Amino acid sequence: MHGSKLNQEATNTYSQSYSAKIAEEFFSQNDSISGQQIISITPVKQVNFFILKALFDEWQDEIKKFRSPYFDYKNEDVNQALKAFINTLSKHIQIDKEHFQPLLEKSVKATLELLYDPASYYTKELSKTASVDKSRELKASSKYIKLHKALFEDLWSRLNQGNDLQSAIQSALASYTDSNQEIEHITELFNSTLPLNVTDKQVDPEQFPMPEPLDTLEEIETVAPEESTSQDEINDEFEPVEKEELEAESHSINQQYKGDIKTLNQRYEEKEKAKTVAAALETKSLSNLKNNININQRYMFVNDLFEGHDKDYEIAMDQVEDCDSFDSSVELLVQNYAKKYDWDMNSDEVKELLKVIFKRFR
Known part of the structure; x- marks a missing residue:
């Protein structure tokens, strides 16, 4: 983009070198990496979420292997046993360097290509x-896409209208005005670890230190969604998520919540009413807030909103659970946490949290 052409040889070399550097720094102090650590392993959020996507893709492939024509997987006892197994796995994500580095390299390449x-x-x-x-198929991956969000939404809309893949991509790109600021910001994040130069011209592979060769890799361990309490919860990890509206202007916390807190409630009411019937069914009340926050959402909330402070996140969710209305829960978050952690109230992370809380009080 911007008239730049991605150089594949330079991209491959950079991805190997960048991944080797990140992995070396992390595993020099750790024997393995957990799910919680993956979400902040690199300064580039898109890379981290692509690692999660790779893990969940592996999980989908692995779970299919359980299916067999010789057993009744619709049986309630079988379903319950499978759920228990999945819940146990989700709490024990643990990957060593040998198996993690290829995932990281793949995610860096995918990020540069998407960028x-x-x-x-x-x-x-x-x-x-x-x-x-x-x-x-595209909407199912929306939770993992953090770059060129407007392009993603336009592409999904065109595909949803019945356009074929290639014409949808070409039309979406033709009408998309990419963000110089976004690309420059991601480039700076990559540069903070290793200088990035993968476009326009051939880059000398010797510019980057090559990683040590790895031994033959074994099959990647399976990973599953965290704390699912029903089959619908499990399937929801890979179901399309509802399109979120983006606001053009950003405001400070004080500006955003100046005046009656009911303004926020009214805004969410209007959004909910505008959704499709399928989406409306998705927004049914949640009986237990924390149990209905999936693993991706929890990682995002803890790291992006609570700066990695699990204890504050847990306390906040317990406090919201005890609130008697959406208004009071939002006021609690604004007073106790939004100011403390300097939240951007128009960010995707805050909108996602408020969306989950809104369901809690419907």
């Missing part, structure tokens, strides 16, 4: 399966 050549990225991603419902 500079989204047409190639989406073509590859949506061509992996034989599914004709490309819009559903």
Whole structure:
């Protein structure tokens, strides 16, 4: 983008070197990496979420292996046993350096491709399966996409309207005005670890130190969603999520909540009413807030909103659980946590948290 062409040789070399450096720094002090640590392993959020995506893709492939024509997987006892197994796995994500570094390298390459050549990225991603419902396939990955969000939404909308993959991608790119600021910011984040130069011209591979060769890799361990309490909860990890509206202007916390707190409640009421019937069913009341926050959401809330302070997050969720209304829960968060951690109230993370809390009081 910006007239730049992604150099594949330079991208491969950079991804190897960057991954080797990150892995070396982390595993020099740790024997393995947990799910909680993955979400902040690099300064580039997109890389971290692509690692999670790779893990959940592996989980999907592995869970299919449990299916067999010789056993009744619809049986209630079998379902309950499978749920218990999945819940146990989700709490024990643990990957050593040998198995983690290839995942990291793959995620760095995917991030650079999405950043500079989204047409190639989406073509590859949506061509992996034989599914004709490309819009559903794309929407299922929305929770992992952190770059070029407007392009993603436009592409999904065109696919949802029945356009074929290539014409949808070309049309979406033609109408998309990419963000110089976003690309520059991500470039700076990469540069903070290793200088990034993967576009326009051939880059000398000797510019980057090559990682030590790895031994033959064994199959990656399976990973599952955290704390699912029903089959719907398990499936929800890979179901499309509802499109979130983006606001053009950003405001400070004081400006955002100046005046009656009911203004926020009214705004969410209007959004909920505008959703489709399917989305409305998705927003049914939650009987237990924390148990209905999936692993990706929890990672995002703890790290992006509570700066990695698990204890504050747990206390906040318990306090919200005890509130008697959406208004009072939002006021509690604003007074006790939004100011403390300097939240951007228009950020995707805050909107996602408020969306979950809103469901709690419907």
